[in-house]
Amino acid sequence: MATYMDVHHGFEGITAxxxxxxxxxxxxxxxxxxxxxxxxxxxPESGTVYCLSSAPSKEAVQRVHEKAxxxxxxxxxxxxxx
Amino acid sequence: MATYMDVHHGFEGITAxxxxxxxxxxxxxxxxxxxxxxxxxxxPESGTVYCLSSAPSKEAVQRVHEKAxxxxxxxxxxxxxx
Numbered sequence: 001m002a003t004y005m006d007v008h009h010g011f012e013g014i015t016a017x018x019x020x021x022x023x024x025x026x027x028x029x030x031x032x033x034x035x036x037x038x039x040x041x042x043x044p045e046s047g048t049v050y051c052l053s054s055a056p057s058k059e060a061v062q063r064v065h066e067k068a069x070x071x072x073x074x075x076x077x078x079x080x081x082x
Numbered sequence: 083m084a085t086y087m088d089v090h091h092g093f094e095g096i097t098a099x100x101x102x103x104x105x106x107x108x109x110x111x112x113x114x115x116x117x118x119x120x121x122x123x124x125x126p127e128s129g130t131v132y133c134l135s136s137a138p139s140k141e142a143v144q145r146v147h148e149k150a151x152x153x154x155x156x157x158x159x160x161x162x163x164x
Contacts, residue, residue: 003123005123005125005132014162015162016162019162019163019164020164023164039163039164040163040164041085041087041134041160041162041163042160042161042162042163043087043158043159043160043161044161044162045158045159046158048158050087050132050160052123076125076127076128076130077125077127078123078124078125078132079124079125079126080096080097080098080101080123080124080126081101081121081122081123081124082101082102082105082121082122
């Protein structure tokens with residue numbers, strides 16, 4: 001398992017409810033891919049969403065987001081953290 | 083106080099030691115600006131570093147990074163989180 005940060009654009013005006021619903025949709029699909037979405041942060045002004053996950057691969061992260069209906073624009077493995 | 087995610091590019095090949103040193107430099111300057119850098123994640127392959135902080139303003143986050151010698155390419159307030 002590795003740690004990933006993924007980024008979504010185009011979420012201008014996202015609300016707390018919408019972020020929670022999107023995160024719930026990820027949680028509903030993550031087990032089948034062995035992924036766990038830990039946290040997500042949203043900037044409604046620029047429409048950017050960051051998701052932190054642990055997963056077996058970048059592709060597994062993207063598959064969960066696709067099943068949940070919101071493909072990520074970037075998925076980065078972040079093997080180094082403080 | 084609000085929550086911020088900032089992004090640095092150009093850190094291809096960054097090591098765990100280098101990330102730790104950069105984070106320590108932020109910690110050494112953060113008090114004078116009322117900022118706290120909580121976590122940071124690095125992708126050495128794409129050279130991207132993400133920093134999560136709590137701070138009084140976007141400008142305060144940037145001032146700490148500047149004093150530490152590594153200006154951020156983007157600073158986003160992230161008022162929504164799960």
